[in-house]
Each structure stands twice: as C-alpha cells, then as structure tokens.
Amino acid sequence: MSPLLILAWMPNDVEKIRVGFVVSGRISKRAVDRNHIKRLLSEAMRVFLPRLPTGLDIVVSARQKASMADLHTLEQDMLTLLRKAQLLEARPEVDTHY
Numbered sequence: 001m002s003p004l005l006i007l008a009w010m011p012n013d014v015e016k017i018r019v020g021f022v023v024s025g026r027i028s029k030r031a032v033d034r035n036h037i038k039r040l041l042s043e044a045m046r047v048f049l050p051r052l053p054t055g056l057d058i059v060v061s062a063r064q065k066a067s068m069a070d071l072h073t074l075e076q077d078m079l080t081l082l083r084k085a086q087l088l089e090a091r092p093e094v095d096t097h098y
Contacts, residue, residue, distance in 0.1 A: 001081075002063075002077050002080060002081055003063065003065050003077075004062070004063055004065050004066045004069055004073070004074065004077045005041075005060055005061065005062060005063060005066060005074070005077050005078065005081060006060070006061040006063060007058070007059075007060055007061075007078075007081040007082070007085060008058070008059045008061070009056050009057060009058045009059070009085065009087065010056070010057055011055055011056060011057075012055055012056060012057045013055075014055070015054050015055050016054060016055070017049060017052050017053075017054055017055075017056050017058065018056070018057045018058070019042075019045055019049075019057075019058045019059075019060065020057075020058070020059045020060070021038045021041045021042060021059075021060050021061075021062070022059060022060070022061040022062065023035075023037045023038050023041075023061075023062045023066075024061075024062070026064070027062055027063075027064055027066070027067050028067055033067065037062050037066060037067060038062075040069075040070075040071050040074055041060055041062065041066075041074060041078075043071060044071060044074040044075040044077075044078045045058075045060065045078060047075060048078065048079065048082055048088065051088045051089050052082070052087055052088065052089070053087070053089060056087070058087075060078070
C-alpha cells in the first residue's frame, strides 16, 4: 500500500500475467475520469510487465490521491510497490523517462 495505489496479487493456474485495475466511484463520479486513471495505470504497469514472473494475477487499486498524479508519479509508485512485494525479477533498471 502507498499513498496512491494498493497492490494485491496471487498465483494463477494459466502461466500468464493478468492485471486488473480498480478505480472506485468514490475517486470520481465521472466514468471518463475513472477510465483516464485506468489508462494511466495501465501505461505505468506496461513498463514493468517484462520483468514480472508469469503465473500471477495482479490487482492495482487506485486511492483518492491517484486522481491528481501524473504518469511518471504513478510509474514510480508502481515500481516501489512491485519492489516491496518482491515481484520484479532482477534485470537492469528500466528507464521510465522518454
């Protein structure tokens, strides 16, 4: 858990990585805003997918402060959570600056 995101995971039986994003109606009443946050979360996770082991179901839930975060901030928060959960495989550091 972080100020922006909550990360939950468990093994699955399909040897694929499945990722879901949850953005509650409490974060924004407007679906367009919730969908925008989900797209940012998806892009933030995309950077780390090659470094994740297969066979996991991952759920990322946005907290209230995530609605004001930019992509770079979400990427950094995602990296912190994945490291804390020890889900990242050891590879060279991913450069999230384009």
